[in-house]
Amino acid sequence: xxxxxxxxxxxxxxxxxxxxxxxxxxxxxxxxxxxxxxxxxxxxxxxxxxxxxxxxxxxxxxxxxxxxxxxxxxxxxxxxxxxxxxxxxxxxxxxxxxxxxxxxxxxxxxxxxxxxxxxxxxxxxxxxxxxxxxxxxxxxxxxxxxxxxxxxxxxxxxxxxxxxxxxxxxxxxxxxxxxxxxxxxxxxxxxxxxxxxxxxxxxxxxxxxxxxxxxxxxxxxxxxxxxxxxxxxxxxxxxxxxxxxxxxxxxxxxxxxxxxxxxxxxxxxxxxxxxxxxxxxxxxxxxxxxxxxxxxxxxxxxxxxxxxxxxxxxxxxxxxxxxxxxxxxxxxxxxxxxxxxxxxxxxxxxxxxxxxxxxxxxxxxxxxxxxxxxxxxxxxxxxxxxxxxxxxxxxxx
Numbered sequence: 538x539x540x541x542x543x544x545x546x547x548x549x550x551x552x553x554x555x556x557x558x559x560x561x562x563x564x565x566x567x568x569x570x571x572x573x574x575x576x577x578x579x580x581x582x583x584x585x586x587x588x589x590x591x592x593x594x595x596x597x598x599x600x601x602x603x604x605x606x607x608x609x610x611x612x613x614x615x616x617x618x619x620x621x622x623x624x625x626x627x628x629x630x631x632x633x634x635x636x637x638x639x640x641x642x643x644x645x646x647x648x649x650x651x652x653x654x655x656x657x658x659x660x661x662x663x664x665x666x667x668x669x670x671x672x673x674x675x676x677x678x679x680x681x682x683x684x685x686x687x688x689x690x691x692x693x694x695x696x697x698x699x700x701x702x703x704x705x706x707x708x709x710x711x712x713x714x715x716x717x718x719x720x721x722x723x724x725x726x727x728x729x730x731x732x733x734x735x736x737x738x739x740x741x742x743x744x745x746x747x748x749x750x751x752x753x754x755x756x757x758x759x760x761x762x763x764x765x766x767x768x769x770x771x772x773x774x775x776x777x778x779x780x781x782x783x784x785x786x787x788x789x790x791x792x793x794x795x796x797x798x799x800x801x802x803x804x805x806x807x808x809x810x811x812x813x814x815x816x817x818x819x820x821x822x823x824x825x826x827x828x829x830x831x832x833x834x835x836x837x838x839x840x841x842x843x844x845x846x847x848x849x850x851x852x853x854x855x856x857x858x859x860x861x862x863x864x865x866x867x868x869x870x871x872x873x874x875x876x877x878x879x880x881x882x883x884x885x886x887x888x889x890x891x892x893x894x895x896x897x898x899x900x901x902x903x904x905x906x907x908x909x910x911x912x913x914x915x916x917x918x919x920x921x922x923x924x925x926x927x928x929x930x931x932x933x934x
Contacts, residue, residue: 545611545612567646629920660887661801666835674877692794692810701722790816796809828858833850857871
């Protein structure tokens with residue numbers, strides 16, 4: 538490849554990279570801010586009618602126009618081998634791609650501004666706060682949902698979590714019989730022993746049952762699972778009976794383990810347990826000021842995301858402790874009103890922008906690559922034809 542042609546192609550790529558930098562900076566400063574993100578927010582997808590699209594059209598057109606003129610006028614007097622022509626074609630393809638992808642750099646600028654305004658660590662801290670406080674934030678009608686709030690969702694303190702056992706009991710006399718389901722909760726306990734020890738005492742089953750404090754038939758009914766882990770055997774079984782309804786250290790706010798917004802790359806079960814521990818301590822171990830401070834932080838988070846809220850941290854703290862101590866009362870008086878759909882939409886959108894960035898929208902992907910290939914083909918064919926023609930003129934002279 539001719540030295541002058543190399544320099545020309547390199548200079549062309551440098552110019553394109555500078556234009557990309559300009560679009561990146563423009564996107565960075567054009568970002569409207571976290572408060573203005575909504576369900577329709579996405580990274581830029583060529584819309585053909587706004588400032589980015591219009592400027593993109595003219596900048597791309599002008600650059601390719603002058604690139605083609607200088608290429609054909611100054612660099613088509615050399616004879617190149619087929620391999621060199623392929624190399625030149627590859628560089629022209631790169632230039633074609635860079636010429637039509639300024640809007641992608643614009644999106645990178647938007648993303649950079651988003652992450653400068655909301656670093657991932659801060660986003661995860663907001664998620665953690667919402668996950669811990671989530672049971673306090675439901676609409677009052679949701680507190681009657683057994684799916685959302687039930688003793689099997691309690692993860693802390695011991696002896697929780699528990700498992701529910703259902704027993705059908707028949708009542709009445711002949712001709713007037715009916716059955717009633719009675720529910721009992723048991724702690725989930727684990728026994729581990731070396732497999733060799735387990736096999737040695739397996740024939741003397743009563744030895745194992747004596748260790749656990751159950752008779753043989755009772756334990757068989759209570760075994761949940763049994764599995765081998767390397768050189769050990771683990772038996773998970775229903776332990777002692779637990780009555781959550783009469784447990785003074787349990788209230789409805791502990792009976793929900795749902796995560797509002799899971800943190801990426803952390804096991805869900807681990808997050809649920811850690812949140813349950815923090816929630817329990819806020820309600821039963823720490824002073825009321827700790828829960829008040831958590832609700833004040835929540836109020837700050839809601840304002841940061843521009844969510845309409847009527848939450849008063851002091852009143853919500855008062856309500857939380859009231860319903861903690863009056864566990865049987867319906868929670869129709871809890872003062873936790875805020876725009877729930879807006880917050881959920883905002884978090885879902887930010888989650889997508891963080892972890893599923895779509896810089897090239899599927900609706901324009903086919904058009905985008907088609908335009909690049911067509912323009913590249915035109916530029917490359919013109920170059921080959923012009924170079925071949927000029928070479929013949931030089932030869933005839």
